Amino acid sequence: MFRRREPVPFAFVAEADRFRSNVTPPPRQRASRSQIFGRTLLGLTVVAGLTGSLLFGVPALQQDTAGGPGTHQSEAAHGR
Numbered sequence: 001m002f003r004r005r006e007p008v009p010f011a012f013v014a015e016a017d018r019f020r021s022n023v024t025p026p027p028r029q030r031a032s033r034s035q036i037f038g039r040t041l042l043g044l045t046v047v048a049g050l051t052g053s054l055l056f057g058v059p060a061l062q063q064d065t066a067g068g069p070g071t072h073q074s075e076a077a078h079g080r
Contacts, residue, residue: 031039
């Protein structure tokens with residue numbers, strides 16, 4: 001018989017190490033076509049959203065290298 005080295009306050013905790021269930025879970029149901037289509041559509045929507053955010057976000061994060069700060073003038077200043 002297997003004896004634990006450390007004391008266990010409850011007997012059922014010690015018995016839980018050796019317990020094996022003989023009940024098998026029921027088999028998983030296959031997903032229907034509408035569920036597969038919905039999951040695919042949701043995945044494509046998430047991927048399209050991430051792609052769109054990259055397409056619009058990356059150019060906005062780039063710095064202008066054409067001129068330093070203070071070089072931008074209004075159109076009214078050119079006509080003087």
